Amino acid sequence: MSTIGLQGPISNLSTAQSSRKTRLSKAAERDTAIADSSWWTMFSCSSIALGISSYLAWASLTSSHIAGCGGGSMLDCDHVLHSRWSMVLSIPVSIPAIATHALILAMLLTTPVSERMKQVRWNAIGFASMAAGAAALWFCGLQIFLLQRLCPYCLVAHTSGLLLAIIFIRSNLVRTPTLKWIAGGALASLGALIALQTISAVPPSYEVIDHTERRGESEASLTEEAILFEAPESVSSPQASLMQNQVQHHLTSALSIFSAIGNPSTLFSGAVAANAEEGQSRTARILESIELETTAWPLLGNANAELVFVELFDYTCPHCKKTHSSIEGARQKFGDRLAVITLPVPLDRKCNATVKSTHAIHSESCEIARLAIAVWIVEQSKFAAFHHFLFSSNPNYAQAMIKAKTLVDETSLNKTLAGPIPNDFIAKHVSLYQKAGAGTIPKLMFPQTTILGAIESTDAMIRLIEKHLQ
Numbered sequence: 001m002s003t004i005g006l007q008g009p010i011s012n013l014s015t016a017q018s019s020r021k022t023r024l025s026k027a028a029e030r031d032t033a034i035a036d037s038s039w040w041t042m043f044s045c046s047s048i049a050l051g052i053s054s055y056l057a058w059a060s061l062t063s064s065h066i067a068g069c070g071g072g073s074m075l076d077c078d079h080v081l082h083s084r085w086s087m088v089l090s091i092p093v094s095i096p097a098i099a100t101h102a103l104i105l106a107m108l109l110t111t112p113v114s115e116r117m118k119q120v121r122w123n124a125i126g127f128a129s130m131a132a133g134a135a136a137l138w139f140c141g142l143q144i145f146l147l148q149r150l151c152p153y154c155l156v157a158h159t160s161g162l163l164l165a166i167i168f169i170r171s172n173l174v175r176t177p178t179l180k181w182i183a184g185g186a187l188a189s190l191g192a193l194i195a196l197q198t199i200s201a202v203p204p205s206y207e208v209i210d211h212t213e214r215r216g217e218s219e220a221s222l223t224e225e226a227i228l229f230e231a232p233e234s235v236s237s238p239q240a241s242l243m244q245n246q247v248q249h250h251l252t253s254a255l256s257i258f259s260a261i262g263n264p265s266t267l268f269s270g271a272v273a274a275n276a277e278e279g280q281s282r283t284a285r286i287l288e289s290i291e292l293e294t295t296a297w298p299l300l301g302n303a304n305a306e307l308v309f310v311e312l313f314d315y316t317c318p319h320c321k322k323t324h325s326s327i328e329g330a331r332q333k334f335g336d337r338l339a340v341i342t343l344p345v346p347l348d349r350k351c352n353a354t355v356k357s358t359h360a361i362h363s364e365s366c367e368i369a370r371l372a373i374a375v376w377i378v379e380q381s382k383f384a385a386f387h388h389f390l391f392s393s394n395p396n397y398a399q400a401m402i403k404a405k406t407l408v409d410e411t412s413l414n415k416t417l418a419g420p421i422p423n424d425f426i427a428k429h430v431s432l433y434q435k436a437g438a439g440t441i442p443k444l445m446f447p448q449t450t451i452l453g454a455i456e457s458t459d460a461m462i463r464l465i466e467k468h469l470q
Helices: 002-062 077-081 094-109 115-147 152-170 176-199 211-215 219-223 237-262 265-269 271-278 318-337 365-378 380-393 397-407 410-418 421-435 458-468
Strands: 206-210 283-286 290-293 307-313 338-344 443-445 449-453
Touching (some): 094 152, 206 458, 307 421, 338 365, 338 421, 365 380, 365 410, 449 458
Antiparallel strands (some): 307 443, 443 449
């Protein structure tokens, strides 16, 4: 009787165990099928992201140009990768990305020896994938809404990160409570990243390119004969102001010599030599072996200034506006000792073929640059005021034209704009921009170095001038 009585519970227990094993077996089969399909997709996405992140990290650490990603358009890697958000604790953000995707690939290639290890493996993959997805949303948002520039390489890497997170969530590879913990951890890691980027000291917004290091040459290169980068030839009357300036120098020298003849003592005091030197045109040397005459190009300051460098910029460029403020502060510091040859390089494909696509903010940059050059041609003494107006007021072309007509003769201005000279100058500026490697602007060009990017403080500008020019 006792044996027969136990058969019912034993039979029920055996049936329950068999049913549980069947459910586990089906779940295991489903998990294996999902895992197999997800594995290949996640492996591909993570491999792509790892490769791109490694390339971007190398470019950042070696200050190398990003292939196929020029400046001046909506797709501008240089702008994105030189912003403060490209770093965390002075480390390129691509390095933590490398670690994240290396972890994912390592876990995917690991063969678990037990169900417990298999679950730990998927938990680690899930955390890394969701962290990559969360970071992708953050950095894409920065590019679209704050920087208003896009890095194609970054976008591909971020897209891979988002796909990793989506695939992991949709594959149901972990239980819902565990998934919530993993998502929470990923969001916490993103919060830590944002906090570190926010509280960290802002890294330099500019990059120093040393041409002697890149060529492996010594300072002796400065003694080599320089090549004069000539301004467009004067073929019409608006350029007469340049000739008048040179004539005035010659008259000053002649008067000094006659004065010395009348007073021979000045010959021994060295006054004749000093006055003669004042009448000579100074030059600014850039890229080691190229020289520009101060009287032949748009200039801020005294043509005979002791310190002269060249700036390539765009009047519609926000970074150039910041640099302009720093330059003005430095000019107050150095006074007549400092002059800047100012060469507008419009980031508009209409007059600059190096620009692949024109951003909306640069849509009138060609016209505004032509107008600034025309003002300088008509009356050089008014150029500095107009140059400052363009940066401080951020006008459109119509507003800039109204201002220009209050500074210089309207008839002469219209005649100059109708002629070829402003366009010829812009073409020369663009050719110099190409010689300097194109890409990022503003560019501050010194004898042996070029500074790329915005100089956001007067103190930084002064330090750069003292270091690279004196």
